Amino acid sequence: MSMRTTLALATLRRHPARTVLAVLGIAVAAALLLDMVMLATGMRESFRSLLLTRGYQLRVSPKGTLPFDSEATIDGATAIVEALRANPDIKAVSPSLGTTLALPSQAFPSVFTLGLEADVQGDYVLEAGRDMPGPRNGAAAAIPLPAVVNRMFLVRSGRKLGDTLTVAAGIDAQLRTTARSRVVVLAGEGRFFYVPAETPVMALPLQEVRTLLGAEYRDRISLAMAESRKGDSVSVEAVRSWIAASQPRVTAISTETAIRQVEERLSYFRQLAFVLGAISLGIGFLLVATLVTLSVNERRGEIAVLRAIGTQKGGVLRQVFLEGFLLSSAGIAGGLLLGLVTARWLNGILRDFPGLPAAFDFFLWSPEAAWQSLALLLISGTLAGLLPAWRAASIPIVRSLREDAVG
């Protein structure tokens, strides 16, 4: 360790309580800055990550609507899906039909149900049990019909995997009868990406859901997700344009477009995050400037002696600068830890907000943004020592020694 570093550390240890308090103050400022950066980038990146969870970059919904924005459905879905699959630039297409099925004699009367094709679905990841069969795996023949449900469904229904129950559609409220019903077995538990965690959900084979809903849903879907073979934004946009041109009854939206729309709505959030981040930079700057100034004022005699025994002005400048740098570094290191812990805690609170997809995060670690902001705080804190460092280097030796002797 160089003598300069030894002296700087020794100076900071001179008033340990004061140094610790300053470091804690910088840590809080750093944590606030980090959390604001994580919040500003987190919501956008979390949304992007959510949309790209299974690799699908495009959403195809009924003309003029956003995905699951209304109860509108796409008619003639089979032809549309086949046309999309026939495009060599499209790697996979996942159609889905969302509806509410009745649960006779259960703890809750109905469940939000997704009709999916298991082999291409992008709505859940299986976490326990077995998946439902795909359309080519004899889904129709399976009796009872395998279903995948989420954890909330199991909790609220009091059921477990392997249990069977009846789902029904076409309810006649007056006669209290259902037109169609099927016995399903709770084959697997899944984590659904786009459904709020507190909402029970069930996934069944798409064709079975259509059958339950009746003839008018024979060839309908709510949404199709499409994956471009090439993942770059230009290729994705080319596929989107092709869909828009060749399929006039649907609206195709890319992940990037969706994110842009979300970003516009989140601009106020980002402005708030920016202001709070700037405040934290200011706090860090002031803390370091105050402490270093105080330290220099207390050590005028010592600094004069350093100059007297042969330390150049530049050496004194570097010495004091180093003290500011070490102070800032210690605070930022603590702030990084504090910020991550706080973000995790706040994220847990916000994730419980009703109506949010289960997989949505508010605070997301973005290495580039985080390191840039912490580096900015480090530079700010170090520069905060500039004025006191310059004043220290300019201390008149004789006068300071005399003042110190008199004082």
Next chain:
Amino acid sequence: MGDAEVHAVRGIDLDIARGEFAAITGPSGCGKSTLLHLLGAIDAPSSGRVFVNGRDTAQLGDAEATAFRLRHIGFVFQRFYLMPTLSAQENVELPLAEAGLGKAARRARASELLGYVGLGDRRGHRPTQLSGGEQQRVAIARALANEPALLLADEPTGELDATTGEKLLALFGQLNRDGTTLVFVTHDSVVANSARRVIRLLDGRVASDTPRVNG
């Protein structure tokens, strides 16, 4: 000083030869410390010249004067001015580090100097753990770090009791016998008489300049 111009020293014409042991004495305010600061290139005269080791220090800029002090001048102050948060060893190493010496060489040199001043076993102690006399010895070791041509001491026994002061003056005598050129300032004529030459100032001028044969 303030709004008034004060001539701290005037018309001083002095030669101090290599190897001399001189004391500058006089009443308070006579310009003793100012003269010491001029000799040590901490201060510059408003007129005149100050030659140390053949170099006119009055003509040096701040950076050059600082570099000159580092290599050629050693300072000992009345109030010791050790860095309170560094050990004795580290305090002695300070000017060595400034001179660019490597860690191992610094350590060795500092140990040697502390041994020379009789504090070889107190290297790791902080100034607060040392007596006044011991702190002043550390300050002397620090002043000797870069083998200066001239050692200047401003009231070196001012903060010490009589017995400790005598021991310190004995160390000064030893330093001088070992070849160090020593000039110290004191208001105490008894202390001044421990030197081999006593220069008495009065109102900024040399009132008397007396070699002491038995000093």
